[in-house]
Each structure stands twice: as structure tokens, then as C-alpha cells.
Amino acid sequence: MxxxxxxxxxxxxxxxxxxxxxxxxxxxxxxxxxxxxxxxxxxxxxxxxxxxxxxxxxxxxxxxxxxxxxxxxxxxxxxxxxxxxxxxxxxxxxxxxxxxxxxxxxxxxxxxxxxxxxxxxxxxxxxxxxxxxxxxxxxxxxxxxxxxxxxxxxxxxxxxxxxxxxxxxxxxxxxxxxxxxxxxxxxxxxxxxxxxxxxxxxxxxxxxxxxxxxxxxAPPAEDEEESETVQSExxxxxVNSATALWTRSRSEVSNEEYQEFYKHVSHDFEDPLLWSHNKVEGKLEYTSLLYIPAKAPFDLWNREMSRGLKLYVQRTFIMDEAEQFLPLYLRFVKGVVDSNDLSLNVSREILQKDPAVESMRSALTKRVLDMLSKMAKSDDAEKYAAFWQQFGPVLKEGPAEDMANKEKIAKLLRFSTTHTDNEEQDQSLEDYVSRMQDSQEKIYYVVAENFITAKKSPHLEVFRKKGIEVLLLSDRVDDWLMNQLQEFDGKSFQDVGRGALELDIDSEEEKAQQEKLNKESEALVERLAEVLKEDVSEVRATARLTDSVACLVVGDFDMGAQMRRIMEAAGQDVPESKPILEVNPAHALAKLLDQEADEARFADLAHIVLDQATLVEGGQLEDPTAFVSRLNKLLVELGQD
CATH class of the missing domain: 3.30.565.10 (Histidine kinase-like ATPase, C-terminal domain)
Known part of the structure; x- marks a missing residue:
């Protein structure tokens, strides 16, 4: 130029x-x-x-x-x-x-x-x-x-x-x-x-x-004449100490200095929530200074976002955003790592293959999780609650990505439950296990599109009746999370909206009553299955409902509704499957259906029941017009009776 x-x-x-x-x-x-x-x-x-x-x-x-x-x-x-x-x-x-x-x-x-x-x-x-x-x-x-x-x-x-x-x-x-x-x-x-x-x-x-x-x-010397003063450069x-902060001893660095250094490396405006400054000596020698931000960035959910630590080798800057030192689910962590063992001409490609980097990654991941564990167990519960509100859904990606630390991550997870019935996710799995009933062997959960839908799910009716706590899950990653966790503290997880419900606290008398109910409702179930065969894979009687007439259940090996919606929104192919319709034979509407002799009217009522169950689950009707038409027809008939 x-x-x-x-x-x-x-x-x-x-x-x-x-x-x-x-x-x-x-x-x-x-x-x-x-x-x-x-x-x-x-x-x-x-x-x-x-x-x-x-x-x-x-x-x-x-x-x-x-x-x-x-x-x-x-x-x-x-x-x-x-x-x-x-x-x-x-x-x-x-x-x-x-x-x-x-x-x-x-x-x-x-x-x-x-x-x-x-x-x-x-x-x-x-x-x-x-x-x-x-x-x-x-x-x-x-x-x-x-x-x-x-x-x-x-x-x-x-x-x-x-x-x-x-x-x-x-x-x-x-x-x-x-x-x-x-x-x-x-x-x-x-x-x-x-x-x-x-x-x-x-x-x-x-x-x-x-x-x-x-x-x-500098003031002029006493023996110098002012007229002879020469203007110099x-x-x-x-003005500053000009010493890399992470190279100094922790005892020499004030909280204010740590906070200002965080703003330098992160370009954030707010103080960090937490930090850890650590020097490792031995087989590997490196210094790390890791920060947990107070607020999530706008692109946190973009898994392709720029992320990673500032990498220095022997005090020489090598690269911004070296993502190889922490797993993706910890992408919110900011800070610096300075190694004495890596080459000055190290590249991103070399970092991916270097065993020293893998060892450092494992240690740094453990350090971050230990930071969070310490914060979660401290008296300052509000600080961890603030962290969870900002970064909880991202931490939920951890069990699928980091099998070695799955148990550590599980203890850090927080959920809404029927124990408190509030939307704030403030209950740990350890809290849940401590409240389990004596004969209870499973951790029960329900997955829904949002908290209100989860809280009011018909699948919870029998659990509320029996006083069994259920996790209320509505984050978009929750279905995926539970598929990866599988168990906690020796207790397996059970989706209350999947498969046939068998409560491990049911008495023999309750099981016998259910068998009797199933037998008595065989005719109704068969009629419903015939009418709804294009829309459901199966119809069966259930004891999980106390107030609702029916609910939809996912098959044992089928994809959950939440995961299905996520994949569809991403434009991915979703395997075909139909839900199972479970009916409460003791409900007044089920009894009315059982007594209905007019097959056309029975079919209309059956489809209304199915559509209601779909709406309650937070699903969308394939043909809303047909639903409204059937409902209006029924209302007119009731008015004429």
C-alpha cells in the first residue's frame, strides 16, 4: 500500500x-x-x-x-x-x-x-x-x-x-x-x-x-543557570509492576488484582464469581489461573463459540482460546495456563496429540469441578445458586462428555422437584436420595417442555398420592442428561412417562387390584385400540392416574418427546414411533366411553381423549380443526339432551 x-x-x-x-x-x-x-x-x-x-x-x-x-x-x-x-x-x-x-x-x-x-x-x-x-x-x-x-x-x-x-x-x-x-x-x-x-x-x-x-x-541543579538549561528528550x-500476575505468589496478589486480571483475559465487565490460582511442580510443571464468570455470555449455547484458556509457554504468549485444556461442557471457564513442558512453536494440531496436554486437561478439569464442589458445599448457598442459574444447563452436558468425572458432575447438578414445587432448580440428587422412602429403589423424574407442564403432568398423580418425590425436568438437555446418568448412589433413574409403571413401593394388594382393573377394562381397551390404531401403538389400562382420564406414554425403547422436538428443530431425521395411550378405567369419562353404544360418538370421544392427552403433554395436535369440530359437536349434543 x-x-x-x-x-x-x-x-x-x-x-x-x-x-x-x-x-x-x-x-x-x-x-x-x-x-x-x-x-x-x-x-x-x-x-x-x-x-x-x-x-x-x-x-x-x-x-x-x-x-x-x-x-x-x-x-x-x-x-x-x-x-x-x-x-x-x-x-x-x-x-x-x-x-x-x-x-x-x-x-x-x-x-x-x-x-x-x-x-x-x-x-x-x-x-x-x-x-x-x-x-x-x-x-x-x-x-x-x-x-x-x-x-x-x-x-x-x-x-x-x-x-x-x-x-x-x-x-x-x-x-x-x-x-x-x-x-x-x-x-x-x-x-x-x-x-x-x-x-x-x-x-x-x-x-x-x-x-x-x-x-x-527533575528540578534544575542549584549551580545551573536557568538560561543555560538544555531541553532534553x-x-x-x-507505572505498573509489569509482572505477569499468575507468576506471583498467591499471598502477594490481592482480590482486587485477581478481579482486574480476570477482566483483562475475559474482556468481561463484571467481577468473576470464583477463581483458583495453582502452581504444579513434578512430572509436569505449569501454572494455572482459572475463573468462573458471574454471567453467561450471549453465545454460551453455541457449541462452536470461541472458548478456551490463554496459553503461555515459559511466560511467552502462544495463543488465545486454547480449547484443548478443558472439555466443552466447561466452555464458560476463563483464565490462563502457563506451561514449562510444551514447545514454544506448539500449534493447535500438536496440542491435540500431546500426552502432556491430556494430563493437564484432566488435572484442570478436576480443579474446576473441585472449585464448584467447594462452592456448592459452602455456607454461601446463594453463590452456587447464582452460578447454577447462569451455567447449570451447560454443566448438564458433562455426564455425556466426561465419563471419568460423571459422579462428580452428578453431585453438582440441581433440579426442581415435587418436594418444593417451585421453578428454582435448587435440589441436589443427594437431597433427593436423603428423602427417599424406605423401600424406594429408583429416582423418579418427568421430562416436559416447560416447568408448568412438568409440574402439572398427569404422570405425577399417583406419585403425589403416595408421597413419592419426582424430579421436574424441563431444560432442553435434560432428556439427554438422564440417558447418560443412568444411576446415582446405586439408585437407577426412572422416567415416569416411559414404559409400564411399576412402583417399587407397591404392595401385593395394590398389584392385585391393578390386575383386576386391567381384566375388567379389557373390552374398553380393545375398542379404543381399534379406533385409535392409526395414532397410537397401544392402549392399556393404568393405575398411575387418579384425576385424569388418560395420558401418553413413551415406549421403553422409543425417543422421548423432548429429544424428538430438539432433533426436529435441528432438521435431523427422527425415527418414527407412536405413543402409548394409558386410560384410567375408574374415571367418569372412561366409564361413559365404556357405556357408549353409538360407535361414531364413541370414536369422537376417543379422539377427544387422545387429543387432550397430547395437549397436556405439551404436544401439538396434527389436526386442531378436527379436535375443535368434535368438541363443538359434543357440546351441541349435550345442549340438546
Whole structure:
């Protein structure tokens, strides 16, 4: 790219314009965070050059003294942050500073409320990054050159943070990036030396490269004549400790420093919920600093989302988002791992095959689960409840993905149950087992589309009658979870909506009564089976119902309704199967059916009963019009009687 390229004005991506507007108007109460964000980005740019220079040393052009500089001009009311990191090309500038290339953007924008206070929290959760400059600046200039490029390939980006920005070629002698903020009139405090130093110490002390500011001028010597004073180049001094936080002893690091480092590695706005700092020595040597966020990201349910830990080898940055060190169900964990055993030229492909990585993955997974176990058992139950509300459904993926830790994960799971009948998932499997009846050998559960449907499922009627607790499951992953868990503490799981129900606490007398009931209702069952043969695989009498006339049951080896809906929504082929209709012969409507002599009327009533059972399960009718027509016909007949 040469310097004769004309200046070009381009428009911001729609999402970028929306975020800029919201940020400028919603984060005014915490404006100083812009400096943390911009210094963090500068540090990341240096880390990226460090890594790139491992394979191409020429990128350094003889300069390996990495630094970030913060320069102030009180008269011009400007603040400039410079780094000698990887820098950007013209294409990079347009891509990174004109768009928001971040998954979850659409979901984030849809969730905004228009309430500035609430939206400020959401913006922080989403991450503010470069655009935070416009919280304090009327105008921002970015002058950059990519490492390895010629001086003539420098690029100047300029914007007032509104509809558009300009890009033009501008010579730059040094690699890296300088961001100049033309501060708003009410933001003059950020051109004050003492104020800026205090912010850097507060938010960026942990940055592993020196953050430099101009040192105060030394007073002239007593024997020097003022007229002979020679103007010298300004001297710069480090404002931060410039020591990687994870390399320090835990006793030397304050909670505030841990919290600020989390915001650096995660680009989150809120403090983390929990963290663990650990150094391992022996066969493998590595240090890890792992964080549990307080809030879930918008793209948490996207299993292809960017995830993983920042990887360092012997204090040298290697890559962001090294996903090989934790399983997918722990994709919400943020942090750093620094190994002494891996090669500096390690790649993602090598990481997948390295036995040392597999050993570290196992240990780090155990550490995260131990962190969660400790939090779950602590007196601060609200903290684990807050974690579960944000990340519980993702943790439920664990038993299918991590057989070695299935028991540990099972103890961390929380559910709604008929014991409390509230939607909050706050009951553990250990809680359930402690309340089981003496002769009870199974853990019973019901799966439904939502909590209300689960709570009011007809399958629960006999369990409520007998005082047997049932887990109420409505998360979309629950059906899959239970297929993987199979048992807990020696107790097997039983879906109350699957197969023939045999309660292990039924007495011999109750079993005999059921056999008698089945025999007495054989004629009704046969008539229903004939009429509904196109819609159900079987009709049978049941004792599981006390208030309802009928319910649908899944066959022992058929796919559950919840899993079927998930696969259908994903466009996947679903094996064909028909439900089983179970009828309560003691119900008044069943008796009416049994006495109905008119076969056409019997057929209408039978289909109404089936459709009702489908609706109660949260299912959809294939022919709602036919259901309404039959129901209306029945109502008219009743009115004429």
C-alpha cells in the first residue's frame, strides 16, 4: 500500500453504530474503564507479535523491547495510547474498527431494554473493547502499521463515533498502533497525569509489559543557570509492576488484582464469581489461573463459540482460546495456563496429540469441578445458586462428555422437584436420595417442555398420592442428561412417562387390584385400540392416574418427546414411533366411553381423549380443526339432551 491512496470514508456496520450510541449514553457513570480496555488491547497486540515472531523474527526489526506508552497533552486535552505490537494493515483496520465480529451480537442487541442502567450492565457483559474510547472522546484517531510492513504502509483511521469513519494512508516509522483520544470538554480529568496514573495502577498493574508515562521533570541543579538549561528528550517510567500476575505468589496478589486480571483475559465487565490460582511442580510443571464468570455470555449455547484458556509457554504468549485444556461442557471457564513442558512453536494440531496436554486437561478439569464442589458445599448457598442459574444447563452436558468425572458432575447438578414445587432448580440428587422412602429403589423424574407442564403432568398423580418425590425436568438437555446418568448412589433413574409403571413401593394388594382393573377394562381397551390404531401403538389400562382420564406414554425403547422436538428443530431425521395411550378405567369419562353404544360418538370421544392427552403433554395436535369440530359437536349434543 503506498501513500498515494486517497482518503476513503466508510460507514459503520449497523451493530457497531448501535453499540456506540448505547455505550456513549449508558456507561458515563464508569467512564474510566476505557483506559483499561485500550491498554488491554495494546497488551494483546504485543502478545500476538511475540507469538508471530517465534516463526518470523524479522517482524521485530531489531526491536524486542515491548512497551505500552500513555502520553497526555493537557493543553490540547488529548490522551494517546501507543504500543509496539502486531499493528494493523488497511484491511485489518476496516475489519476490526468498523464492525463487531463477535458471536452473540444479534442476541445481545435484542436483549437491550432501553433502560440506561440495565443496558450498561449488558454492555459490560458483552464487552466494550476499542469502542469504549468514545465514552470520553469526541473524536478518535488510530495510526497504525502492521509488523513487517514498510513505513509507507501506515494507516490513519479517524472517526467521531457517529455514522462513519475515514481511512487513509499515512507514513509511520514504527510498527504497532497509536490511539489518540480528543477528550470531551467534561473529560479533562483524563489528561491529568495523577488521575491517569491512578487508573493504570487500579486496572492494569498486572499487564506483563511495562505501561510507560512521562516522568516528572527533575528540578534544575542549584549551580545551573536557568538560561543555560538544555531541553532534553522526555524520560518515561513504568507505572505498573509489569509482572505477569499468575507468576506471583498467591499471598502477594490481592482480590482486587485477581478481579482486574480476570477482566483483562475475559474482556468481561463484571467481577468473576470464583477463581483458583495453582502452581504444579513434578512430572509436569505449569501454572494455572482459572475463573468462573458471574454471567453467561450471549453465545454460551453455541457449541462452536470461541472458548478456551490463554496459553503461555515459559511466560511467552502462544495463543488465545486454547480449547484443548478443558472439555466443552466447561466452555464458560476463563483464565490462563502457563506451561514449562510444551514447545514454544506448539500449534493447535500438536496440542491435540500431546500426552502432556491430556494430563493437564484432566488435572484442570478436576480443579474446576473441585472449585464448584467447594462452592456448592459452602455456607454461601446463594453463590452456587447464582452460578447454577447462569451455567447449570451447560454443566448438564458433562455426564455425556466426561465419563471419568460423571459422579462428580452428578453431585453438582440441581433440579426442581415435587418436594418444593417451585421453578428454582435448587435440589441436589443427594437431597433427593436423603428423602427417599424406605423401600424406594429408583429416582423418579418427568421430562416436559416447560416447568408448568412438568409440574402439572398427569404422570405425577399417583406419585403425589403416595408421597413419592419426582424430579421436574424441563431444560432442553435434560432428556439427554438422564440417558447418560443412568444411576446415582446405586439408585437407577426412572422416567415416569416411559414404559409400564411399576412402583417399587407397591404392595401385593395394590398389584392385585391393578390386575383386576386391567381384566375388567379389557373390552374398553380393545375398542379404543381399534379406533385409535392409526395414532397410537397401544392402549392399556393404568393405575398411575387418579384425576385424569388418560395420558401418553413413551415406549421403553422409543425417543422421548423432548429429544424428538430438539432433533426436529435441528432438521435431523427422527425415527418414527407412536405413543402409548394409558386410560384410567375408574374415571367418569372412561366409564361413559365404556357405556357408549353409538360407535361414531364413541370414536369422537376417543379422539377427544387422545387429543387432550397430547395437549397436556405439551404436544401439538396434527389436526386442531378436527379436535375443535368434535368438541363443538359434543357440546351441541349435550345442549340438546
Amino acid at each position: 503506498t501513500a498515494d491512496v486517497k482518503k476513503e470514508t466508510l460507514g459503520f456496520q449497523t451493530e457497531a453504530k448501535q453499540l456506540l450510541h448505547l455505550m456513549i449514553h449508558s456507561l458515563y457513570s464508569n467512564r474510566e474503564i476505557f483506559l483499561r480496555e485500550l491498554i488491554s488491547n495494546a497488551s494483546d497486540a504485543i502478545d500476538k507479535l511475540r507469538f508471530a515472531s517465534l516463526s518470523d523474527e524479522s517482524l521485530l526489526q531489531g526491536d524486542s523491547n515491548y512497551e505500552v506508552r500513555v502520553e497526555l497533552d493537557k493543553d490540547a486535552n488529548t490522551l494517546t495510547i501507543s504500543d509496539n505490537g502486531i499493528g494493523m494493515s488497511r484491511e485489518d483496520v476496516i475489519e476490526h474498527l468498523g464492525t463487531i465480529a463477535k458471536s452473540g451480537t444479534a442476541a445481545f442487541l435484542e436483549s437491550l431494554t432501553g433502560d440506561e442502567q440495565k443496558d450498561s450492565q449488558l454492555i459490560g457483559q458483552f464487552g466494550v473493547g476499542f469502542y469504549s474510547a468514545f465514552i470520553v472522546a469526541d473524536r478518535v484517531e488510530v495510526h497504525t502499521r502492521k509488523a513487517g510492513a514498510d513505513a509507507s504502509e501506515g494507516v490513519l483511521w479517524d472517526s467521531q463515533g457517529e455514522a462513519d469513519f475515514s481511512v487513509e494512508a499515512r507514513d509511520r516509522s514504527a510498527r504497532g498502533t497509536s490511539i489518540t483520544l480528543f477528550l470531551k470538554s467534561d473529560c479533562a480529568e483524563f489528561s491529568d497525569d495523577w488521575r491517569v496514573r491512578s487508573i493504570i495502577k487500579k486496572y492494569s498493574d498486572h499487564i506483563s509489559v511495562p505501561v510507560l508515562m512521562q516522568a516528572p521533570p 522526555p524520560e518515561f517510567e513504568s
